[in-house]
Amino acid sequence: MRSTINIAKAMVGPVERDTPPRKMSRRSVGEIIFFVAATVSFLLCMGTLVVMVVDLVQTSAGRLTWQFLSGVSSRLADRAGVLPAIAGTVWVTSIAMVISLPIGIGAAVYLEEFCRRSALSRVLEIAIANLAGVPAIIFGMVGLHLFVRWCGFGRSVLSGGLTMALVVLPLIILVSREAIRSVPRDVREGSLALGASTMQTVWHQVLPAALPGLLTGAILGVCRIIGEAAPLLALGAVTYLTKTPSGLDSPFTTLPIQVFNWISRPQVAFHHNAAGAIVVLLMVLFVLNGAAIVIRARGQRRG
Amino acid sequence: MMRERIQLFLLASCAWISIAITLAIAVALLQETVSFFREVSAAQFLLDTEWTPLFWEKHYGIWPLVCGTVITTVISLVVAIPVGTTIALFLAEWSPRSLRQIIKPILEILSGIPTIVFGYFSVTIATPLLRIIFPSLPGFNALSAGVVMGIMMVPLMATLVEDALSVVPQSFREASYALGASRLTTMLRVTLPAAAGGVVAACILALSRALGETMIVTIAAGQQPRFSLNPLQAVETLTAFIAQVVMGDTPYGSIEHRAVFVVGCLLFLGTFTLNVGSMWIRERFSSTR
Numbered sequence: 001m002r003s004t005i006n007i008a009k010a011m012v013g014p015v016e017r018d019t020p021p022r023k024m025s026r027r028s029v030g031e032i033i034f035f036v037a038a039t040v041s042f043l044l045c046m047g048t049l050v051v052m053v054v055d056l057v058q059t060s061a062g063r064l065t066w067q068f069l070s071g072v073s074s075r076l077a078d079r080a081g082v083l084p085a086i087a088g089t090v091w092v093t094s095i096a097m098v099i100s101l102p103i104g105i106g107a108a109v110y111l112e113e114f115c116r117r118s119a120l121s122r123v124l125e126i127a128i129a130n131l132a133g134v135p136a137i138i139f140g141m142v143g144l145h146l147f148v149r150w151c152g153f154g155r156s157v158l159s160g161g162l163t164m165a166l167v168v169l170p171l172i173i174l175v176s177r178e179a180i181r182s183v184p185r186d187v188r189e190g191s192l193a194l195g196a197s198t199m200q201t202v203w204h205q206v207l208p209a210a211l212p213g214l215l216t217g218a219i220l221g222v223c224r225i226i227g228e229a230a231p232l233l234a235l236g237a238v239t240y241l242t243k244t245p246s247g248l249d250s251p252f253t254t255l256p257i258q259v260f261n262w263i264s265r266p267q268v269a270f271h272h273n274a275a276g277a278i279v280v281l282l283m284v285l286f287v288l289n290g291a292a293i294v295i296r297a298r299g300q301r302r303g
Numbered sequence: 304m305m306r307e308r309i310q311l312f313l314l315a316s317c318a319w320i321s322i323a324i325t326l327a328i329a330v331a332l333l334q335e336t337v338s339f340f341r342e343v344s345a346a347q348f349l350l351d352t353e354w355t356p357l358f359w360e361k362h363y364g365i366w367p368l369v370c371g372t373v374i375t376t377v378i379s380l381v382v383a384i385p386v387g388t389t390i391a392l393f394l395a396e397w398s399p400r401s402l403r404q405i406i407k408p409i410l411e412i413l414s415g416i417p418t419i420v421f422g423y424f425s426v427t428i429a430t431p432l433l434r435i436i437f438p439s440l441p442g443f444n445a446l447s448a449g450v451v452m453g454i455m456m457v458p459l460m461a462t463l464v465e466d467a468l469s470v471v472p473q474s475f476r477e478a479s480y481a482l483g484a485s486r487l488t489t490m491l492r493v494t495l496p497a498a499a500g501g502v503v504a505a506c507i508l509a510l511s512r513a514l515g516e517t518m519i520v521t522i523a524a525g526q527q528p529r530f531s532l533n534p535l536q537a538v539e540t541l542t543a544f545i546a547q548v549v550m551g552d553t554p555y556g557s558i559e560h561r562a563v564f565v566v567g568c569l570l571f572l573g574t575f576t577l578n579v580g581s582m583w584i585r586e587r588f589s590s591t592r
Contacts, residue, residue, distance in 0.1 A: 107318040
């Protein structure tokens with residue numbers, strides 16, 4: 001196979017990849033079918049986004065008031081607000097990130113800079129890759145077993161944060177490894193040549209150079225936590241709250257859980273609330289993603 | 304020197320936490336599963352065709368939940384695999400830069416939308432739209448949940464297949480062109496088969512994701528376990544059952560609650576096998592190059 005290709009290449013000489021004819025009239029039936037399929041596929045994605053946005057804007061139009069943003073749970077749809085959910089989301093995200101970010105980056109540094117290739121490191125790699133693919137709801141069940149029951153933290157914001165830390169840890173490890181790997185070898189070799197130890201090189205050269213990538217990873221992690229509902233559902237986050245969490249042992253709810261609760265109700269008025277909460281959720285994610293893009297762009301310019 | 308030793312030890316323990324978490328998951332799930340099977344026989348679990356652990360007359364046949372999962376998963380893959388692969392082929396082999404810069408961000412936005420939003424979309428928009436084709440469609444059904452889940456997985460599928468295509472050496476394409484093949488023939492007969500390992504790995508990963516997806520099916524599929532494969536009715540998946548029970552006031556340690564861990568165990572084993580399988584295929588595929 002390889003030799004045939006080489007002979008063919010030798011006979012024809014170098015071929016420019018983008019030279020095939022561009023005239024529309026010479027397109028074959030097969031090509032037209034492919035283009036139609038590609039257009040339909042693309043329109044399906046595009047259409048979903050457009051319909052989603054239009055529907056959300058229309059449905060939530062009357063609901064996005066200051067009262068909605070600063071209000072607490074209520075039996076009446078037009079009195080209910082998302083403040084406890086926003087506060088709960090902030091609490092859970094902060095706790096999860098405080099725990100998972102150092103551990104995740106630590107694990108990434110170990111795997112990239114210190115770990116020798118062996119059967120043991122292979123087991124580690126498989127475990128991490130597999131954790132990244134475990135369904136989120138299973139983390140919720142483990143959180144319920146481990147934190148709520150075994151550690152006795154109850155259905156508190158602490159249990160929620162710890163569980164979310166488990167959910168997001170594999171993602172942070174994977175993205176951080178990518179960031180560390182993208183630091184050029186020269187940086188390490190230069191530092192080592194000047195007599196620095198591997199550990200000093202990591203702290204003073206590699207990590208600062210990988211910072212934009214690590215930050216982007218952290219933001220991706222935050223986005224994942226903010227949007228994730230299933231694990232907290234399993235933990236038993238409450239959905240009727242009249243005040244925001246005041247400490248680690250407070251009951252809590254988050255935005256996705258609140259959305260889920262409102263969609264599950266039969267009254268249409270609550271569906272409008274759900275649309276409003278979704279808009280708030282998407283706005284937050286939009287801002288965070290924007291920040292990630294800016295950080296990435298700056299990192300690239302400096303590098 | 305001592306300080307660096309301690310630092311290295313701390314870093315290593317960070318990495319080993321992943322193993323600890325995996326073990327914790329296995330232990331938590333197995334513990335409850337074992338106590339479940341002390342009360343319910345494996346025969347009943349595998350042979351009964353009804354799943355009613357929350358009713359007065361309890362049946363523990365797993366098949367209705369498996370059926371629900373199979374229907375929604377198959378529908379989602381029928382949407383995600385062709386659509387995702389077509390987009391990937393177009394992006395990798397045909398698209399000019401300008402089009403790429405429109406398509407890529409749209410896929411990225413789509414992949415950043417939380418699943419709960421897709422659940423909302425499934426109930427409020429997709430079901431009414433599908434009623435145009437199937438007028439008898441109930442408000443909660445497997446079809447709508449599956450289709451929306453499929454759309455949600457398109458970016459995942461497209462990205463993975465595009466990665467697989469980008470690994471195919473340029474010389475393969477050039478050789479094909481040199482032999483007189485058209486661009487389409489090259490794409491379908493040379494590039495795609497050469498990337499087959501990556502494409503299969505992507506499909507398996509999508510399958511694993513569909514099995515574990517919880518929010519869409521909990522909201523939109525109806526939470527009614529049925530021993531049938533008809534997509535036009537309400538079903539309950541493995542994940543939706545877990546969500547339904549843990550949300551309610553079922554007391555911890557009761558048989559109903561243990562049933563949740565059994566279902567979770569099944570789900571974990573399934574996704575674990577698929578994830579490792581996908582990794583294995585991808586590595587085999589890349590090492591033969």
